[in-house]
Protein backbone atom coordinates (compact mmCIF):
# COMPACT_ATOMS: atom_id res chain seq x y z
CA UNK A 1 0.00 0.00 0.00
CA UNK A 2 1.57 3.24 -1.19
CA UNK A 3 -1.19 5.86 -1.24
CA UNK A 4 -3.95 6.29 1.30
CA UNK A 5 -6.64 8.95 1.08
CA UNK A 6 -8.82 9.87 4.06
CA UNK A 7 -11.98 11.76 3.10
CA UNK A 8 -13.40 14.06 5.78
CA UNK A 9 -11.23 16.17 8.10
CA UNK A 10 -13.20 16.02 11.34
CA UNK A 11 -12.31 14.08 14.48
CA UNK A 12 -12.61 10.68 12.78
CA UNK A 13 -10.50 11.77 9.79
CA UNK A 14 -7.77 13.22 11.98
CA UNK A 15 -7.75 10.14 14.22
CA UNK A 16 -7.43 7.98 11.12
CA UNK A 17 -4.31 9.70 9.81
CA UNK A 18 -2.79 9.64 13.31
CA UNK A 19 -3.58 5.93 13.66
CA UNK A 20 -2.17 5.10 10.22
CA UNK A 21 1.15 6.75 11.03
CA UNK A 22 1.21 5.16 14.53
CA UNK A 23 0.66 1.78 12.89
CA UNK A 24 3.72 2.37 10.72
CA UNK A 25 2.21 3.41 7.40
CA UNK A 26 4.99 5.30 5.64
CA UNK A 27 3.42 5.93 2.23
CA UNK A 28 1.69 9.01 0.83
CA UNK A 29 -1.20 10.09 3.05
CA UNK A 30 -3.81 12.67 2.01
CA UNK A 31 -6.56 14.15 4.18
CA UNK A 32 -9.33 15.78 2.15
CA UNK A 33 -11.75 18.08 3.99
CA UNK A 34 -14.58 20.10 2.49
CA UNK A 35 -14.36 22.80 5.15
CA UNK A 36 -11.73 25.47 4.88
CA UNK A 37 -10.67 24.84 8.47
CA UNK A 38 -8.28 22.42 10.17
CA UNK A 39 -9.95 19.59 12.12
CA UNK A 40 -11.91 20.70 15.17
CA UNK A 41 -14.10 19.12 17.78
CA UNK A 42 -17.90 19.27 17.61
CA UNK A 43 -19.07 18.90 21.26
CA UNK A 44 -17.87 22.39 22.32
CA UNK A 45 -19.98 23.97 19.55
CA UNK A 46 -23.15 23.54 21.62
CA UNK A 47 -21.43 24.14 24.97
CA UNK A 48 -18.33 26.31 25.54
CA UNK A 49 -18.54 28.07 22.18
CA UNK A 50 -22.15 29.13 22.73
CA UNK A 51 -21.60 30.24 26.31
CA UNK A 52 -18.59 32.27 25.21
CA UNK A 53 -16.16 30.20 27.29
CA UNK A 54 -14.26 29.19 24.11
CA UNK A 55 -13.61 30.88 20.77
CA UNK A 56 -12.80 27.70 18.87
CA UNK A 57 -12.52 23.96 19.36
CA UNK A 58 -9.42 23.17 17.29
CA UNK A 59 -7.98 19.68 17.59
CA UNK A 60 -4.23 19.56 18.08
CA UNK A 61 -2.10 17.78 15.52
CA UNK A 62 1.58 17.78 14.64
CA UNK A 63 1.09 18.08 10.88
CA UNK A 64 4.81 18.11 10.11
CA UNK A 65 5.39 14.89 12.03
CA UNK A 66 2.30 13.30 10.48
CA UNK A 67 3.61 14.18 7.01
CA UNK A 68 0.08 14.56 5.69
CA UNK A 69 -0.99 16.14 2.43
CA UNK A 70 -3.70 18.26 4.10
CA UNK A 71 -6.24 19.34 1.51
CA UNK A 72 -8.70 21.72 3.17
CA UNK A 73 -11.54 23.37 1.28
CA UNK A 74 -11.60 20.44 -1.14
CA UNK A 75 -14.75 18.35 -1.57
CA UNK A 76 -14.85 14.75 -2.73
CA UNK A 77 -17.32 14.36 -5.58
CA UNK A 78 -16.95 10.83 -6.98
CA UNK A 79 -15.32 7.61 -5.87
CA UNK A 80 -14.14 4.96 -8.32
CA UNK A 81 -11.83 2.00 -8.05
CA UNK A 82 -8.40 3.51 -7.31
CA UNK A 83 -9.37 7.15 -7.86
CA UNK A 84 -11.14 9.90 -5.98
CA UNK A 85 -12.44 12.85 -7.94
CA UNK A 86 -12.67 16.10 -6.02
CA UNK A 87 -13.61 19.65 -6.97
CA UNK A 88 -9.88 20.28 -7.45
CA UNK A 89 -8.76 17.24 -9.41
CA UNK A 90 -8.23 13.50 -9.11
CA UNK A 91 -6.35 11.59 -6.41
CA UNK A 92 -5.11 8.04 -6.82
CA UNK A 93 -5.46 5.63 -3.89
CA UNK A 94 -4.58 2.09 -2.88
CA UNK A 95 -6.59 2.43 0.33
CA UNK A 96 -9.28 4.95 1.27
CA UNK A 97 -11.11 5.75 4.51
CA UNK A 98 -14.44 7.56 4.50
CA UNK A 99 -14.81 9.89 7.49
CA UNK A 100 -17.30 12.35 6.03
CA UNK A 101 -19.52 12.64 9.09
CA UNK A 102 -23.10 13.83 8.84
CA UNK A 103 -25.15 16.84 7.81
CA UNK A 104 -28.09 18.38 9.66
CA UNK A 105 -31.51 17.26 8.45
CA UNK A 106 -33.65 20.07 6.99
CA UNK A 107 -37.33 20.94 7.09
CA UNK A 108 -39.52 22.54 4.41
CA UNK A 109 -38.52 26.19 4.21
CA UNK A 110 -35.79 25.58 6.77
CA UNK A 111 -32.85 26.60 4.68
CA UNK A 112 -29.48 27.59 6.04
CA UNK A 113 -28.24 31.13 6.45
CA UNK A 114 -29.62 34.55 7.20
CA UNK A 115 -33.23 35.45 6.63
CA UNK A 116 -34.87 38.87 6.45
CA UNK A 117 -33.08 41.53 8.48
CA UNK A 118 -31.24 40.11 11.43
CA UNK A 119 -33.50 37.09 11.55
CA UNK A 120 -32.22 33.69 10.59
CA UNK A 121 -32.95 30.01 10.15
CA UNK A 122 -29.93 28.06 11.33
CA UNK A 123 -28.60 24.58 11.93
CA UNK A 124 -25.69 23.64 14.20
CA UNK A 125 -23.01 21.34 12.86
CA UNK A 126 -19.92 23.41 12.03
CA UNK A 127 -17.68 26.00 13.68
CA UNK A 128 -19.22 28.71 11.49
CA UNK A 129 -22.73 27.57 12.48
CA UNK A 130 -21.80 28.00 16.16
CA UNK A 131 -20.36 31.48 15.62
CA UNK A 132 -23.49 32.49 13.70
CA UNK A 133 -25.86 31.07 16.32
CA UNK A 134 -23.97 32.73 19.15
CA UNK A 135 -24.32 36.13 17.49
CA UNK A 136 -28.11 35.73 17.81
CA UNK A 137 -28.13 34.79 21.50
CA UNK A 138 -28.83 38.30 22.78
CA UNK A 139 -30.85 39.20 25.88
CA UNK A 140 -34.55 39.30 25.05
CA UNK A 141 -34.18 37.62 21.66
CA UNK A 142 -36.75 34.92 20.83
CA UNK A 143 -35.18 31.62 19.84
CA UNK A 144 -37.36 28.82 18.51
CA UNK A 145 -35.72 25.41 18.33
CA UNK A 146 -37.38 22.76 16.21
CA UNK A 147 -36.75 19.29 17.65
CA UNK A 148 -36.18 18.38 21.31
CA UNK A 149 -33.02 16.31 21.14
CA UNK A 150 -29.51 16.54 22.58
CA UNK A 151 -28.47 19.63 20.61
CA UNK A 152 -31.71 21.41 21.51
CA UNK A 153 -31.13 20.75 25.22
CA UNK A 154 -27.57 22.08 25.12
CA UNK A 155 -28.35 25.12 22.98
CA UNK A 156 -31.35 25.97 25.14
CA UNK A 157 -29.14 25.76 28.23
CA UNK A 158 -26.68 28.28 26.77
CA UNK A 159 -29.44 30.50 25.39
CA UNK A 160 -31.30 30.77 28.71
CA UNK A 161 -28.04 31.71 30.43
CA UNK A 162 -27.66 34.49 27.83
CA UNK A 163 -31.13 35.87 28.62
CA UNK A 164 -32.79 34.52 25.49
CA UNK A 165 -36.48 33.48 25.44
CA UNK A 166 -36.50 29.88 24.26
CA UNK A 167 -39.35 27.84 22.79
CA UNK A 168 -38.74 24.25 21.75
CA UNK A 169 -41.21 22.61 19.38
CA UNK A 170 -41.31 18.82 19.35
CA UNK A 171 -43.65 16.60 17.36
CA UNK A 172 -43.40 13.66 19.77
CA UNK A 173 -44.92 13.29 23.24
CA UNK A 174 -41.52 13.56 24.98
CA UNK A 175 -38.07 14.95 24.20
CA UNK A 176 -35.32 12.70 22.81
CA UNK A 177 -37.96 10.65 20.99
CA UNK A 178 -35.49 9.45 18.36
CA UNK A 179 -33.04 8.24 20.99
CA UNK A 180 -34.99 7.14 24.06
CA UNK A 181 -38.27 5.54 25.12
CA UNK A 182 -41.02 8.00 26.06
CA UNK A 183 -40.89 7.43 29.83
CA UNK A 184 -37.15 8.12 29.97
CA UNK A 185 -37.52 11.23 27.76
CA UNK A 186 -40.39 12.42 29.97
CA UNK A 187 -38.20 12.17 33.05
CA UNK A 188 -35.45 14.18 31.34
CA UNK A 189 -38.08 16.75 30.31
CA UNK A 190 -38.41 17.72 33.99
CA UNK A 191 -35.05 19.45 33.58
CA UNK A 192 -36.45 21.77 30.85
CA UNK A 193 -38.49 24.00 33.19
CA UNK A 194 -36.64 27.22 32.22
CA UNK A 195 -38.05 27.18 28.69
CA UNK A 196 -41.33 26.79 26.86
CA UNK A 197 -41.24 23.14 25.76
CA UNK A 198 -44.19 22.41 23.47
CA UNK A 199 -44.68 18.70 22.86
CA UNK A 200 -47.06 17.20 20.25
CA UNK A 201 -46.25 20.25 18.11
CA UNK A 202 -45.55 19.34 14.51
CA UNK A 203 -43.89 22.01 12.42
CA UNK A 204 -45.35 22.58 8.97
CA UNK A 205 -43.14 25.34 7.63
CA UNK A 206 -40.11 27.26 8.87
CA UNK A 207 -39.40 30.85 7.95
CA UNK A 208 -36.94 33.38 9.27
CA UNK A 209 -39.73 35.20 11.13
CA UNK A 210 -41.09 32.13 12.83
CA UNK A 211 -42.58 28.70 12.52
CA UNK A 212 -46.05 27.55 11.48
CA UNK A 213 -47.41 24.43 13.10
CA UNK A 214 -49.64 21.81 11.51
CA UNK A 215 -53.05 23.11 12.54
CA UNK A 216 -52.17 26.71 11.72
CA UNK A 217 -50.66 28.12 14.92
CA UNK A 218 -47.71 30.43 14.37
CA UNK A 219 -44.77 30.88 16.74
CA UNK A 220 -42.83 34.10 16.12
CA UNK A 221 -39.04 34.09 16.40
CA UNK A 222 -35.99 36.26 15.92
CA UNK A 223 -33.93 33.17 15.20
CA UNK A 224 -34.95 29.59 14.41
CA UNK A 225 -32.69 26.61 14.96
CA UNK A 226 -33.53 23.40 13.15
CA UNK A 227 -32.31 20.55 15.36
CA UNK A 228 -34.04 17.48 13.99
CA UNK A 229 -31.05 15.18 13.66
CA UNK A 230 -28.27 14.56 11.20
CA UNK A 231 -27.80 12.26 8.18
CA UNK A 232 -24.55 10.70 6.97
CA UNK A 233 -22.99 12.92 4.26
CA UNK A 234 -22.95 10.13 1.70
CA UNK A 235 -25.12 11.29 -1.22
CA UNK A 236 -22.00 11.73 -3.36
CA UNK A 237 -21.20 8.00 -3.06
CA UNK A 238 -24.24 6.95 -5.14
CA UNK A 239 -23.18 4.59 -7.92
CA UNK A 240 -19.65 4.19 -6.55
CA UNK A 241 -19.75 0.54 -5.48
CA UNK A 242 -19.86 1.52 -1.82
CA UNK A 243 -23.15 0.10 -0.55
CA UNK A 244 -25.22 2.20 1.83
CA UNK A 245 -27.52 1.00 4.60
CA UNK A 246 -30.05 3.79 4.75
CA UNK A 247 -27.71 6.78 4.44
CA UNK A 248 -24.81 5.16 6.32
CA UNK A 249 -21.85 3.51 4.64
CA UNK A 250 -22.50 -0.20 5.25
CA UNK A 251 -19.37 -1.67 6.81
CA UNK A 252 -18.68 -5.08 8.33
CA UNK A 253 -17.26 -5.77 11.79
CA UNK A 254 -13.81 -4.79 10.43
CA UNK A 255 -15.18 -1.44 9.18
CA UNK A 256 -14.68 -2.55 5.57
CA UNK A 257 -17.20 -1.31 3.00
CA UNK A 258 -18.41 -3.30 0.00
CA UNK A 259 -15.75 -1.65 -2.17
CA UNK A 260 -12.35 -3.34 -1.83
CA UNK A 261 -9.83 -1.11 -0.04
CA UNK A 262 -12.47 1.35 1.24
CA UNK A 263 -13.28 1.53 4.96
CA UNK A 264 -15.49 3.95 6.89
CA UNK A 265 -15.47 5.45 10.39
CA UNK A 266 -17.35 7.92 12.58
CA UNK A 267 -20.77 9.43 11.98
CA UNK A 268 -20.98 8.18 8.38
CA UNK A 269 -20.40 4.46 9.10
CA UNK A 270 -22.90 1.80 10.14
CA UNK A 271 -21.09 -1.30 11.33
CA UNK A 272 -22.27 -4.87 11.94
CA UNK A 273 -22.28 -5.41 15.68
CA UNK A 274 -22.13 -9.03 16.81
CA UNK A 275 -22.67 -7.80 20.38
CA UNK A 276 -26.14 -6.46 19.54
CA UNK A 277 -26.91 -8.60 16.48
CA UNK A 278 -27.65 -5.56 14.32
CA UNK A 279 -26.05 -2.78 12.30
CA UNK A 280 -25.23 0.26 14.44
CA UNK A 281 -24.98 3.86 13.28
CA UNK A 282 -23.71 5.79 16.29
CA UNK A 283 -23.32 9.53 15.84
CA UNK A 284 -21.27 10.16 18.96
CA UNK A 285 -17.82 11.44 19.80
CA UNK A 286 -16.48 8.27 21.43
CA UNK A 287 -17.13 6.31 18.24
CA UNK A 288 -15.35 8.90 16.06
CA UNK A 289 -12.42 8.75 18.48
CA UNK A 290 -11.97 4.99 18.68
CA UNK A 291 -13.09 3.44 15.38
CA UNK A 292 -10.18 4.96 13.40
CA UNK A 293 -7.45 2.86 15.06
CA UNK A 294 -9.39 -0.27 14.09
CA UNK A 295 -9.86 0.95 10.52
CA UNK A 296 -6.18 1.86 10.22
CA UNK A 297 -5.07 -1.56 11.47
CA UNK A 298 -7.42 -3.33 9.06
CA UNK A 299 -6.47 -1.16 6.09
CA UNK A 300 -2.90 -2.27 6.71
CA UNK A 301 -3.86 -5.96 6.62
CA UNK A 302 -5.21 -6.59 10.12
CA UNK A 303 -8.44 -8.34 11.11
CA UNK A 304 -9.41 -6.35 14.19
CA UNK A 305 -13.09 -6.46 15.13
CA UNK A 306 -14.86 -3.21 16.08
CA UNK A 307 -17.66 -3.97 18.51
CA UNK A 308 -17.68 -1.49 21.40
CA UNK A 309 -20.35 -0.71 23.95
CA UNK A 310 -21.39 2.71 22.54
CA UNK A 311 -21.10 5.73 24.82
CA UNK A 312 -22.03 9.38 24.82
CA UNK A 313 -22.60 12.29 27.16
CA UNK A 314 -24.57 15.51 27.10
CA UNK A 315 -24.23 18.57 29.34
CA UNK A 316 -27.58 20.25 29.88
CA UNK A 317 -29.22 22.35 32.60
CA UNK A 318 -26.05 22.05 34.74
CA UNK A 319 -26.46 18.26 34.66
CA UNK A 320 -24.25 15.56 33.20
CA UNK A 321 -26.34 13.09 31.22
CA UNK A 322 -24.51 9.95 30.09
CA UNK A 323 -25.58 6.90 28.15
CA UNK A 324 -23.87 3.61 27.35
CA UNK A 325 -25.04 0.54 25.46
CA UNK A 326 -27.90 -0.08 23.05
CA UNK A 327 -31.27 -0.12 24.79
CA UNK A 328 -33.36 -1.63 21.98
CA UNK A 329 -31.63 -4.88 22.98
CA UNK A 330 -33.28 -4.66 26.41
CA UNK A 331 -36.67 -5.96 27.54
CA UNK A 332 -37.17 -4.19 30.89
CA UNK A 333 -36.22 -1.01 32.73
CA UNK A 334 -34.85 -0.64 36.24
CA UNK A 335 -34.79 2.84 37.82
CA UNK A 336 -32.42 4.02 40.54
CA UNK A 337 -32.83 7.34 42.36
CA UNK A 338 -30.13 9.19 44.23
CA UNK A 339 -30.84 11.24 47.35
CA UNK A 340 -29.41 14.36 45.67
CA UNK A 341 -31.67 14.52 42.59
CA UNK A 342 -29.38 12.30 40.53
CA UNK A 343 -30.89 9.23 38.91
CA UNK A 344 -30.18 6.35 36.57
CA UNK A 345 -32.10 3.94 34.43
CA UNK A 346 -30.84 0.53 33.36
CA UNK A 347 -32.07 -1.65 30.52
CA UNK A 348 -31.85 -5.42 31.01
CA UNK A 349 -32.24 -8.29 28.57
CA UNK A 350 -33.25 -11.10 30.93
CA UNK A 351 -30.40 -10.75 33.47
CA UNK A 352 -27.83 -8.96 31.26
CA UNK A 353 -27.33 -5.21 31.39
CA UNK A 354 -27.56 -3.84 27.83
CA UNK A 355 -27.80 -0.07 28.37
CA UNK A 356 -27.74 2.60 31.06
CA UNK A 357 -28.56 6.30 31.22
CA UNK A 358 -27.41 8.32 34.19
CA UNK A 359 -27.99 11.90 35.32
CA UNK A 360 -25.19 13.19 37.54
CA UNK A 361 -24.10 9.62 38.38
CA UNK A 362 -20.85 9.19 36.40
CA UNK A 363 -19.55 6.40 38.60
CA UNK A 364 -22.67 4.32 37.96
CA UNK A 365 -22.22 4.86 34.24
CA UNK A 366 -18.59 3.75 34.19
CA UNK A 367 -19.34 0.65 36.22
CA UNK A 368 -22.42 -0.19 34.16
CA UNK A 369 -20.43 0.08 30.95
CA UNK A 370 -17.90 -2.38 32.33
CA UNK A 371 -20.64 -4.81 33.30
CA UNK A 372 -22.08 -4.56 29.78
CA UNK A 373 -18.70 -5.26 28.22
CA UNK A 374 -18.13 -8.25 30.50
CA UNK A 375 -21.63 -9.68 29.88
CA UNK A 376 -22.01 -10.43 33.60
CA UNK A 377 -25.41 -11.40 34.90
CA UNK A 378 -26.89 -8.68 37.14
CA UNK A 379 -29.30 -8.64 40.07
CA UNK A 380 -32.09 -6.12 39.37
CA UNK A 381 -33.14 -6.00 43.01
CA UNK A 382 -29.71 -4.59 43.88
CA UNK A 383 -29.62 -2.19 40.91
CA UNK A 384 -32.53 -0.14 42.26
CA UNK A 385 -30.59 0.61 45.45
CA UNK A 386 -28.46 3.76 45.02
CA UNK A 387 -26.36 2.67 48.00
CA UNK A 388 -25.06 -0.43 46.20
CA UNK A 389 -22.24 0.24 43.69
CA UNK A 390 -23.36 -0.87 40.23
CA UNK A 391 -20.31 -3.12 39.96
CA UNK A 392 -21.55 -5.03 43.01
CA UNK A 393 -25.00 -5.72 41.47
CA UNK A 394 -23.97 -9.08 40.04
Ligand code: FAD
Pocket residue numbers: 007008009010011012013032033034035041042043044045046074075076077099100101102124125126151233236265266267268282283284285286288311312313314315
Ligand atom coordinates in the same frame (compact mmCIF):
# COMPACT_ATOMS: atom_id res chain seq x y z
P1 FAD B 1 -17.56 15.34 11.38
O1 FAD B 1 -17.01 16.03 12.56
O2 FAD B 1 -18.89 15.77 10.84
O3 FAD B 1 -16.46 15.46 10.24
C1 FAD B 1 -16.72 15.13 8.92
C2 FAD B 1 -16.00 16.11 8.04
O4 FAD B 1 -16.07 15.62 6.71
C3 FAD B 1 -16.62 17.50 8.04
O5 FAD B 1 -15.66 18.47 8.27
C4 FAD B 1 -17.21 17.62 6.64
O6 FAD B 1 -17.15 18.94 6.13
C5 FAD B 1 -16.30 16.71 5.83
N1 FAD B 1 -16.93 16.22 4.61
C6 FAD B 1 -18.22 15.82 4.42
N2 FAD B 1 -18.41 15.46 3.14
C7 FAD B 1 -17.23 15.62 2.51
C8 FAD B 1 -16.79 15.41 1.16
N3 FAD B 1 -17.61 14.94 0.22
N4 FAD B 1 -15.50 15.71 0.86
C9 FAD B 1 -14.65 16.15 1.80
N5 FAD B 1 -15.01 16.38 3.08
C10 FAD B 1 -16.28 16.10 3.44
N6 FAD B 1 -21.18 13.55 20.93
C11 FAD B 1 -21.06 13.18 22.23
O7 FAD B 1 -20.81 12.01 22.51
N7 FAD B 1 -21.21 14.10 23.23
C12 FAD B 1 -21.50 15.40 22.98
O8 FAD B 1 -21.65 16.19 23.92
C13 FAD B 1 -21.65 15.82 21.64
N8 FAD B 1 -21.92 17.11 21.33
C14 FAD B 1 -22.09 17.46 20.03
C15 FAD B 1 -22.45 18.77 19.73
C16 FAD B 1 -22.66 19.17 18.42
C17 FAD B 1 -23.06 20.59 18.12
C18 FAD B 1 -22.54 18.22 17.37
C19 FAD B 1 -22.81 18.63 15.95
C20 FAD B 1 -22.17 16.91 17.65
C21 FAD B 1 -21.95 16.52 18.98
N9 FAD B 1 -21.61 15.22 19.31
C22 FAD B 1 -21.46 14.84 20.62
C23 FAD B 1 -21.39 14.21 18.24
C24 FAD B 1 -19.90 14.05 17.93
O9 FAD B 1 -19.22 15.24 18.07
C25 FAD B 1 -19.74 13.45 16.53
O10 FAD B 1 -20.28 12.15 16.58
C26 FAD B 1 -18.33 13.36 16.02
O11 FAD B 1 -17.63 14.55 16.22
C27 FAD B 1 -18.33 12.98 14.55
O12 FAD B 1 -17.05 13.11 14.00
P2 FAD B 1 -16.81 12.75 12.46
O13 FAD B 1 -15.37 13.03 12.21
O14 FAD B 1 -17.36 11.39 12.15
O15 FAD B 1 -17.72 13.76 11.64
